[in-house]
Amino acid sequence: MPSAATFDLGAVPFNPDGWGPLESTADNTNVPFAPFSRSDKLGRIADWTRNFNNNNNPNRSKNPADTAFDFTSDPSFPNFAEDDSSFRLVDGKPPPRPKFGPKWRFQRQLQLPQRRDEEVEAKKREAEKERARRDRHYQSRSNPSNHRRELFKSSVDIQPEWNMHDQIPFSTFSKLSFTVSEPEDLLLCGALESYDRSYDRIAPKNERRLERFKNRNFFKVTTTDDPVIRRLANEDKATVFATDAILSTLMCASRSVYSWDIVVQRVGNKLFFDKRDGSQLDLLSVHETSQEPLPEAKDDINSAHSLSVEASYINQNFSQQVLIRDGKKVTFDEPNPFANEGEEVASVGYRYRRWKLADDMYLVARCEVHSVVDVNNQRSFLTLNALNEFDPKYSGVDWRQKLETQRGAVLATELKNNANKLAKWTAQALLGSADMMKLGYVSRIHPRDHFNHVILAVVGYKPKDFAAQINLNPNNMWGIVKSIVDLCMKLNEGKYVLVKDPSKPQVRIYEVPADAFENDYVEEPIPEEEQVQPHADGAEEAVDGAEEVSTAAATNDVEDTKTDGQA
Secondary structure (H helix, E strand, O other): OOOOOOOOOOOOOOOOOOOHHHHHOOOOOOOOOOOOOOOOOOOEEEEEEEOOOOOOOOOOOOOOHHOOOOOOOOOOOOOOOHHHHHOOOOOOOOOOOOOHHHHHHHHOOOOOOOOHHHHHHHHHHHHEEEHHHHHHHHHHHHHHHOOOOOOOOOOOOOOOOEEEEEEEEHHHHHHHOOOOOOOOOEEEEEOOEOOOHHHHHHHHHEEEEEEOOOEOOOOOOOOOOOOOHHHHHOOOOOEEEEEEEEEHHHHHHOOOOOOOEEEEEEOOOEEEEEOOOOOOOHHHOOOOOOOOOOOOOOOOOHHHHHHHHHHHHHHHHHHHHHHOOOOEEOOOOOOOOOOOOOEEOOEEEEEEEEEEOOOOOEEEEEEEEEEEEEEEEEEEEEEEEEEEEEOOHHHOOHHHHHHHHHHHHHHHHHHHHHHHHHHHHEEEEEEOOEEEEEEEEEOOOOOOOOEEEEEEEEEOOHHHHHHHHHHOOHHHHHHHHHHHHOOOOOOOEEEEEEEEEEOOEEEEEEEEEOOOOOOHHHHOOOOOOHOOOOOOOOHHHHHHOOOOOOOOHHHHHHHHOOOOOOO
């Protein structure tokens, strides 16, 4: 019978001082070792805290390995539960909390106070603009086809019988350059009132109410209806004839977004640039170059059309309010060529000026100045224009809070949202050789009241300095005009229309019949009782007197092209 296997335990030293091994000096280098990391979960060699004799214990381990050394059955061993509770891991990171649990969801998070600097303010404005943009886009996103149709609408209906001759992309305009000599004044007409310098001290804290000038007539007469231009054309003073409004539209064409059109008439060897009756050139655009779309509904007070009429009405009244109305006027060679005798007209001076485009080609334009000021017995001409604030939510900048402390930020916002309008004003001031251009900041009394306004500030700029600030190059402006004139001079005699494409950065030239635009239907103004009135939640002072002014009166003021005094 084979002998049983023996197991040598080796020498086990006796410890007379207690339980456990003595200090060993044996060499343990050959003892196998299993490496592990701190994150590994290790099992217990001996469980000193559980009572395995109790079969009803729910915490009893189901792993047989955990029962290999069970010392809890011996009553001589004490309970070491308190030692286990004092055990701490080396990694002291707290356990992760559920991110979307009920306690986490409603726990208020503390934030460090932010610095009130320009960067923080800019981020807040961008966040407010983004929220407003999402709110305004809610309806437009649901029907994008209607949104595009309303925003990108041609200023004139293109007829199928019109023949397109050419189309010019705006990218070619940036490369053009032409230098003209100093202009020559052929004639000065009209009368000017002096500018009231007290308006330079206006601030939002001492704002002034915008007055209404219903009895003063404003004239927006096109080129061929101007009796002075007809007389100069008969005298062969020039080859090309236009107005400063038409020239500024051509010079700043690359900055335009909305569609516009200019009528071109080739008569013999002469070229006339005209506008249609009731043309959009008589109205001022609002938020044309802004990324924030305006409401689509035409009857909304913040729609593009309503704001355009409101801005033109504000601009005309502002240009007359900031004058010294003491009856003293600076008169020129001839009176206003469009006014009847005894008729009260706005303060405006017409300078008929001539530029040389080539050896045998001259351009004559009617330029406007709005006021005069005497400094050290030296006469200076001024142009007066007004920027209007309709709702701070659209621009992201509240004029009443920022005009005194951050006027540069307000102007930068207007340059971004109304780049084309400001460039055209600057071009007109350069064409008329104005010494100063005054910009007024006019705001609604209440965002929902488009009848009553206040003047918050008036700032003056030199046209040449302001043109350099907005990157408006006079040589490039005249290069655009020269190229269009050269192109039109190659056309046959007849009538043409220059149309800015409603959806693309380009202009197109169409040949139209000789009787085109002569019998255009002009929409009648809306009666005052049918107009949209201010909301009842507006301020009481904003509603007071709202019924006195109507959009019809503003439209009549802007589109007043009376034939009295015309040839």
